[in-house]
Amino acid sequence: MQNRFIDSLSELPKPLATALIPLLNEEFCGHIDASQLAELVNISGMPEDKLLLSILPIAAALAKPSISEFYVGAIAKGESGDIYMGANFELSSEALFHTVHAEQSAISHAWLNGEQKIVDIIVNFSPCGHCRQFMNELVNGININIHLPGQQPQLLAHYLPYAFGPADLQVTKPLLSKSNIEFSLNSDDPMIIEAVDQAGLSYAPYTSNLASVVLETKDGHTYCGRYAENAAFNPSMMPMQMALSNLIRHNRDYSDINRAVLIESSAGKISLANATMDTLQAVSAVELEHIFVDPS
Ligand SMILES: [Zn+2]
Incomplete structure (x- = not known):
């Protein structure tokens, strides 16, 4: 198992931590496929929504917040049923605009793996305005379910009322739409x-x-x-x-x-x-x- 997960694992319920350990091998980059997720639900006896909130410390362990030391972890669940973790990263000594937010990391992780739609975002802190706007660029973005610890899930529309998005600029194929330019x-x-x-x-x-x-x-x-x-x-x-x-x-x-x-x-x-x-x-x-x- 990778050392970066040791502390986070101790925050998880024991059966879930035990079931996760085999996945956290040297190759692990935060992608858990639908069948592995179903098995985690099975072994841990936890409902999936609760399980996803519980494994956020594993996502946050992927962070490299060299300036803030503030660890944010996010999980994007794709239409395929696979889940993709992401975390924030900052460049030490450099301007803050280089920063990648956890939600961006998770969504780009899903996109790079061929997902064409995100259905849920699970994140350990309320999404910032920048991320709300980033998510609004996605296919059916306004209907993504946002899950936060201790909160009822809400659609992005709740977090981003009166949204400005791609449709305002006449873009009809938003981010994650299938496209392949040669x-x-x-x-x-x-x-x-x-x-x-x-x-x-x-x-x-x-x-x-x-x-x-x-x-x-x-x-x-x-x-x-x-x-x-x-x-x-x-x-x-x-x-x-x-x-x-x-x-x-x-x-x-x-x-x-x-x-x-x-x-x-x-x-x-x-x-x-x-x-x-x-x-x-x-x-x-x-x-x-x-x-x-x-x-x-
Ligand atoms: Zn953000």
């Missing part, structure tokens, strides 16, 4: 091919700047992030932040990064290159490889 690029570099595929799955309805980042670690593993824009612009999630959040969920260290690639559509109104380099420089001496690709 780009033409000749490369036999697997990391570049992966990054181009991920850029095609990204979400940039406001700038057309479809983009992705792939980080490769020294042992050859890759961790990607896709660009996820927001109708209110500022809550947009940068692909580098999503990739770093992915790396941290996998218990990897910044010092493991060996290569970093940013792919952007040549049809975009903006470029994420400067912002991406700025973030990368904060964590690694690796130089950013930056490639524009043409929609085919």
Whole structure:
């Protein structure tokens, strides 16, 4: 079991902790599939909604809040029945805008695994305004059930009345909608091919700047992030932040990064290159490889 879960496990009811231990192996990054979840419900004898609130300390253990030391854990439950944990991360000594919130981490975790709809968000503190706006970008976002310790579940509509969202800007396919834009690029570099595929799955309805980042670690593993824009612009999630959040969920260290690639559509109104380099420089001496690709 990974050391980062030891303290959190002691906060869980004993039967649940015992049932969870085999899942918390070296590979664990916060994804529990529907059949594993059903088994946890079975073994622990707890109803699923109570169980999900009880395992929030495990999600919070994925956090890297280097500035605040405030551990936030979230769980996104996808339409498939799988659950995806996420947690906040902050870059020490750097500007606060680099921060990823727990809800963003959990939702991006689900998106990277192919989920097309989130039905529930379970989080250990009330979602901040930024996250309420981020969630409102999702397919059927206003009807996501928000579960908080000690509170009745409420729809996002309750937490975000008079919401401004993608429909106000005539966007009809919100975040997590199925989409796959093809780009033409000749490369036999697997990391570049992966990054181009991920850029095609990204979400940039406001700038057309479809983009992705792939980080490769020294042992050859890759961790990607896709660009996820927001109708209110500022809550947009940068692909580098999503990739770093992915790396941290996998218990990897910044010092493991060996290569970093940013792919952007040549049809975009903006470029994420400067912002991406700025973030990368904060964590690694690796130089950013930056490639524009043409929609085919
Ligand atoms: Zn937040």
